[in-house]
Amino acid sequence: MNWSEFFYMGGYAFYVWGSYGLTFVIIVAEVLSVIGRRKRLVARGPRSLEPTEK
């Protein structure tokens, strides 16, 4: 398979690359969101020991 055939996918490029592209975007977004959540938690630093309940 050469590169143009690879990208053309026998005419199914939109469906095939759409599927893999979407999966890739979702997984990258999930990883970044967890990394961001952790960074915010670490940056926030230690919390006071005061109870927060109403």
Place this chain on the structure above:
Amino acid sequence: MNWYKYASPAAFYPLAGRMIPWFAIPAALLFIAGFYIGFFRAPTDFQQGDAYRIMFIHVPAAWMGMLLYVLMAFYAGIGWAFNARLASMMASSISTTGALFTFISLATGSLWGKPTWGTWWVWDARLTSTLILLFLYIGFISLQAAIDEPKRADRAGAVLAIVGVVNVPIIYFSVQWWNTLHQGATIRILGKPTIAPIMLTAMLTLLAACWLYSIAISLARLRCIIMEREQRADWINEGAGAG
């Protein structure tokens, strides 16, 4: 070694951190390997052309959606029955990844359905029960988000998760029980698979990648949930962020 020790969030937190690379790195390598086999080794299908390559990600995503649901319900149940905070936190952590895989299976299924069936969506037993699975995940996540007190949120989530488990065998057997447009199982638990070995290899490689990825991301998210929920505990304030 006392394994019960790790049922405590404080003890599990650093262990989870050490485990993540052992799952994340093999997951990344298997994603690349599976993609390579699926696109450069597996031949074009004589019936479906190259559209069938969607299967390599569609089937693993659908399996992960179902398996993670069962695992989520299991942890939620353990957390509820034994009052184990860590198990309930694990259930919350898994729910996001399970919902995302279920969404991927529906979206890639739709992208596969259009060229092969001529439609993006049909209210077929397999598709409908998978959509219900996505709604169960969304219900679990929203229910937990709506309840402030973690203990009550865990309990309510556990009830929903456990009741919803009945949907998983319905999805699995839907292609046998009802006359559906969706094709039958590609891999059967008993009996021979219905596809060529190289195609099966690509699919199983990506399935393994998805499994390892799910474990890694769930552990990473679990660490965040532990930090959020145990924020008033002393050990968090002793610099857990560095661990």
